[in-house]
Amino acid sequence: MEQQINQAIWMANTEQDTIALAELLAAWVKPGVILALxxxxxxxxxxxSQAFAKAIGVKGIVNSPTFTIIKEYEGERLPFYHMDVYRLSQDEADELGLDDYFFGDGVTIVEWASLIKELLPAERLELYIEHLGDEARRIQVTGIGEGYASWCRAVNEMGAGR
Ligand SMILES: Nc1ncnc2c1ncn2[C@@H]1O[C@H](COP(=O)(O)OP(=O)(O)OP(=O)(O)O)[C@@H](O)[C@H]1O
Ligand SMILES: [Mg+2]
Known part of the structure; x- marks a missing residue:
């Protein structure tokens, strides 16, 4: 069957609006959820990612995993895997065993996800953050797979209702 794709746009006028989207998505997490940023x-x-981590109950500081590629945290209900694949080489990708994270017990956020598109699970929620101005961002949300398609419908409704 054809993969279902759905889209939503979340306009963030302030940093708080970006945090609000992270909190909204965090409410729906379950093991195996992939957010591709x-x-x-x-x-x-x-x-x-920091706002998302806080919303799922990660205590302590979440900083950029640019140099470590991946960091693991304990959320209240499930682990949080935070990746930044900007500097990831193919050899490192093989070593890290990304699928163990993607299909593990936790929820994964991948920064610069499009660089490893072919390594990502087919079903995922893609977020493209466009820098419009000082705090203004346009966040394009694309859900691939039926589960994420329903997330997009909800994001559209919540975004319109703000
Ligand atoms: N609406 C907004 N949403 C998100 N961040 C915002 C917003 N407005 C201002 N900011 C600020 O913009 C900066 C975003 O930096 P951040 O490190 O999250 O970017 P990044 O996309 O992860 O960059 P990199 O590609 O270097 O990893 C932060 O300092 C944050 O406080
Ligand atoms: Mg970053």
Whole structure:
């Protein structure tokens, strides 16, 4: 069957609006959820990830995993795997065994996900953060797979209702 794709746009006028989207998505997490983030340097991928981590009950500081590639945290209900694949080589990817994370017990956020598109699970929620201005961001949400398609419908409804 054809993969279902759905889209939503979340307009963030302030940093708080980005945090609100992270909190909304965090409410729906379960093991195996993949959030694939893209957007220019400084768009807000890490900021979004920090808000998401906090919302699922990760205690302590979540910082950018640019040099470590992957960091693991304990959330209240499930583990949180935070990846930044900007500097990931194919050899490192093989060594890390990314599928163990993607299909493990936790929820994964991948920063710069489009760089490893072929390594990502087919079903995922893609977020493209576009830097419009000082705090203004346009976040394009694409759900691939029926589960994520329903997330997109909810994001559209919540976004319109703000
Ligand atoms: N609406 C917004 N959403 C997210 N971050 C915002 C927003 N407005 C301002 N910011 C600020 O923009 C910066 C985003 O930096 P962040 O490290 O999250 O970017 P990034 O996309 O992860 O960059 P990199 O590609 O270097 O990893 C932060 O300093 C954050 O406080
Ligand atoms: Mg980052």
């Amino acid at each position: 893209d957007g220019d340097l400084g768009a807000g991928k890490t900021r979004f």
